[in-house]
Amino acid sequence: MAVVGGGLVGSAIAWGLARAGQRAVVLDEGDVALRASRGNFALIWVQGKGLGMSAYARWSLRSADLWREFADELTGQTRLDVRHERRGGFHLTLSEREWKHRDVLLKRVAAQPAMPPIPFELMDRPSLARMLPEIGPEVTGGSFCAADGHCNSLQLFRALNQGMQVLGSAYLSNHRVDRIEHRRGEFLLETKDGPVVAGKIVLAAGIGNARLGPMVGLHIPVRPQRGQIIVTERTQPFLRYPVSTVRQTDEGGVLLGDSQEEAGEAVVSNPVIAVLADRAVRMFPRLGRLNVVRTWAALRVMTRDGFPIYDESTSAPGAFVATCHSGVTLAASHAFVLAPLIADGRLPPDTFQPFSADRFDVPKAA
Ligand SMILES: Cc1cc2nc3c(=O)[nH]c(=O)nc-3n(C[C@H](O)[C@H](O)[C@H](O)COP(=O)(O)OP(=O)(O)OC[C@H]3O[C@@H](n4cnc5c(N)ncnc54)[C@H](O)[C@@H]3O)c2cc1C
Numbered sequence: 001m002a003v004v005g006g007g008l009v010g011s012a013i014a015w016g017l018a019r020a021g022q023r024a025v026v027l028d029e030g031d032v033a034l035r036a037s038r039g040n041f042a043l044i045w046v047q048g049k050g051l052g053m054s055a056y057a058r059w060s061l062r063s064a065d066l067w068r069e070f071a072d073e074l075t076g077q078t079r080l081d082v083r084h085e086r087r088g089g090f091h092l093t094l095s096e097r098e099w100k101h102r103d104v105l106l107k108r109v110a111a112q113p114a115m116p117p118i119p120f121e122l123m124d125r126p127s128l129a130r131m132l133p134e135i136g137p138e139v140t141g142g143s144f145c146a147a148d149g150h151c152n153s154l155q156l157f158r159a160l161n162q163g164m165q166v167l168g169s170a171y172l173s174n175h176r177v178d179r180i181e182h183r184r185g186e187f188l189l190e191t192k193d194g195p196v197v198a199g200k201i202v203l204a205a206g207i208g209n210a211r212l213g214p215m216v217g218l219h220i221p222v223r224p225q226r227g228q229i230i231v232t233e234r235t236q237p238f239l240r241y242p243v244s245t246v247r248q249t250d251e252g253g254v255l256l257g258d259s260q261e262e263a264g265e266a267v268v269s270n271p272v273i274a275v276l277a278d279r280a281v282r283m284f285p286r287l288g289r290l291n292v293v294r295t296w297a298a299l300r301v302m303t304r305d306g307f308p309i310y311d312e313s314t315s316a317p318g319a320f321v322a323t324c325h326s327g328v329t330l331a332a333s334h335a336f337v338l339a340p341l342i343a344d345g346r347l348p349p350d351t352f353q354p355f356s357a358d359r360f361d362v363p364k365a366a
Helices: 008-019 054-078 096-110 125-131 153-166 206-216 270-283 285-289 331-344 349-355
Strands: 002-004 025-027 089-093 120-124 141-145 170-172 179-183 186-191 194-198 201-203 223-232 246-248 254-256 292-302 309-312 319-323
Touching: 002 008, 002 186, 008 025, 008 153, 008 201, 008 319, 008 331, 025 194, 054 153, 054 331, 054 349, 089 096, 089 125, 096 120, 096 141, 120 125, 125 141, 153 170, 153 331, 179 206, 201 206, 206 223, 206 292, 206 319, 223 270, 254 270, 270 285, 309 349, 319 331
Parallel strands: 002 025, 002 201, 025 170, 201 319
Antiparallel strands: 089 141, 120 141, 179 186, 186 194, 223 254, 223 292, 246 254, 309 319
16 A cells, blocks of 8 residues: 655554554655645644534544544654643634624524534633633633643654554555556555555545545645744744634744645735734733744645545546645544545545535536
8 A cells, every 4th residue: 555645634644554464565756845744733723623624524533532542652662742732722813893793603503403512612701710710801701621732743753654564564655656657456656766666546635635646536626825823933832722813832932823825825924924913912911021933934734725636546446635725633533534544445425425526516507
């Protein structure tokens, strides 16, 4: 089995395949690649997800529920602590208009048919201040969800890479796949170091999936969406819970984020950074006294509706695709649920049909 792409999605699947007894080789473009997996905010997030697709809310909650066991197993295997915490998480609003918008969004998500019970609550300012005593005077309210959490996602990335190799899978860096052919039931993957032959493949190449998919009959319409993040110097612990745009890491630094821009270049732009910083300081005034040590931009892997794509090719059976924009949150589901199913060679339609890219093939109105 070959997994194309060694970001968080490919690594979680390769680890899960190896754990299910199916050794894999991961072919990865390497450090020159544009990787969302190195530039994310590390939230394991459920609240607000799934408007328009309750199956996505179920899939996200399932993953968040599996994360403790997932983190413990990775640590047991690699001795790397991925610093998983699940005390719940907040979304804060800075005006009445934002608060109303949040209220409407969460209620619309919850009112959909077949929604799982997501433990969220809308909070006014006094109740918020009891849990987050350092909020600034402009915070009008927010929402809290006990199912949310966070981790150290770079450590997660490292643990998955190390763990998959402990379990017998191989990771080949600088192995960009340029072409894939499906011949007599096998896949021939061309890399600059020569071909690799595999009985099954998983396309997990992030944005690169859009180009690779058609080679095996898969339509994978993903585009880059830029997100920018600010990191402050380390400071004493003051934020017990992650907030959707402000998160104190286990090392003490505070991440402020993150933007959503329709742009294909991973470059930082000052106007966006200024807005992120301004909002964060209004949420927690003490942040205004900290030095910024780093800023970065990274590219999300985004579909038109924002939901993942999981599919198997009908013209080239044995070719699977997995792509999503919340690869940290979904890492546990990818490893524990999706990977064993791929190893068995079948994605059950009751769980996976909603995630097929067929949903984008809507005939144009006459
Ligand atoms: C700013 C920002 C904040 C985010 N915050 C969160 C968050 O809080 N929580 C959350 O759950 N998610 C978050 N995400 C999303 C998360 O980071 C991504 O969902 C995840 O990293 C996607 O992983 P991936 O493996 O699909 O893609 P990538 O990380 O882009 O990796 C793709 C890999 O494929 C390889 N590749 C590409 N083409 C080829 C080829 N032809 N041959 C071989 N290899 C190839 C590349 O080398 C790369 O390693 C965030 C993303 C961004 C940008």
